[in-house]
Amino acid sequence: MPQTQLTEFLKCGGFELRKWSSNHPSLLENLQPEQRETQLPLQIDMDNSVKTLGIQWHPAKDIFTSFFYFSVQPNNNNKTVTKRVLLSDFAKLFDPLGRLAPTIVLAKVMFQKFWLLGISWDEALPLNFMEQWLSFRNDLQQLDKIQIHRCVVNSSTVTNYQLHGFCDSSETAYAAVIYLRTECESGDVAVHLLCSKTKVAPIKQISLPRLELCGATLLARLMDAVNSSLLLSGNEVHAWTDSTVVLSWLIGHPNPWKTYVGNRASEIQDLIPPKHWKHVTSGDNPADCASRGVSPSQLATHPLWWHGPKWLQADSSAWISLPQPTENSVAQLEQKSEKLPGYCKTRI
């Protein structure tokens, strides 16, 4: 049994394991009560969660909870809100896998906006900006309602693992999000959010198609990271974007495109081959939540964000051969200007 093996192995080095917690009682049965963090029988009430690697886990229900620990101090309204206070609040949102990205991106965008005001670290924010932040901060407590199932694999007889990545960009931010889709022997399909990443659009104006391409780059890198951490054998990768311009850039060789597009297209193709890229409508694109932002109160019950588009939970025939849009003429705007190859003259 792995538990005994692990305990024995670590004992060789003098390392004793304690504070055991598990979602399965049989793992805890053989242990002395003082070696357990979670006691038996497993209790369903909410006080019985443990904190592991900064994440609150409730073993009996096998869910993650309490993503957020920030108490809104009663005297907060009297406190001057400065960029320093803001950054300190902001740093308290611990979300390593980006599951709260649609809400956190709102804070990121707000922070960028405050930055543009050009005020110093300890100067008070203008009143309307301050109110904007405080109401957002208040709303954040709604995140406490969120509960995420730990286990993303519903059955032990999974026949097919698929990673589905979506990317999107708005004028303010771009985002990538990845779901794990599992098909079981029984034909059941489950789709769970794994992780996501967002970035605010640079202050320097960039065209929307280019931002969409940045989103695709973000997705390609994230997909690569997830793929190498999960090490699922024989899993399929699917990448989705709602930008037909980006699809046009990714289909062929990146050579005809200007440096900005060409470099990114080439990197994306290395990480996710062109044949895996598909088109999704904007309304069905969950990455849209994270590029535009979703208020904390709406995020808790947002099916598109937590489980992806509805058709993804259906049989794969529903989406595997969706019609792909034809090339977008806007893509041509990023074509390198034609230059005749110059001759290199060297003096003899």
Place this chain on the structure above:
Amino acid sequence: MELISTNISYEGEIYYLPHHGVVQESTTTTKLRVVFDGSAKSSFGISLNDKFMVGPKLQDDLDSILLRFRLHKVAFVADIAKMYRQITVDDSHRDYREFYGVTLLKNRFVTTDSQQLLMEPHRLHLLPHGVFSNLPWTSK
């Protein structure tokens, strides 16, 4: 930890580590732990931490661990008890981890059983908290 005999004169470099106790009421296990200040400058102006090369992080990324934590039906977590205390330091390096400890000595020759506090040099055999060389094993 070993007591250093004061009778033997020692030549070469010794570094004395300042330390203090930290009481944590909230922990269930170790209420009082000793923390060493490896960043304290010695009389020659350098600290122990200055002299350590902080190696690479040895464990996996937090993201990877958290992602894999969701793949299996049965999951468990556990802590390693008193991890630092389980790692010994090579003999030749022990002189750099000396500290003055307060030894509580019972003076047997005094009939009143009074206790005497003595400061005596000790040498650490184990990894102390608060010293950089621990980072590669324990950083999160």
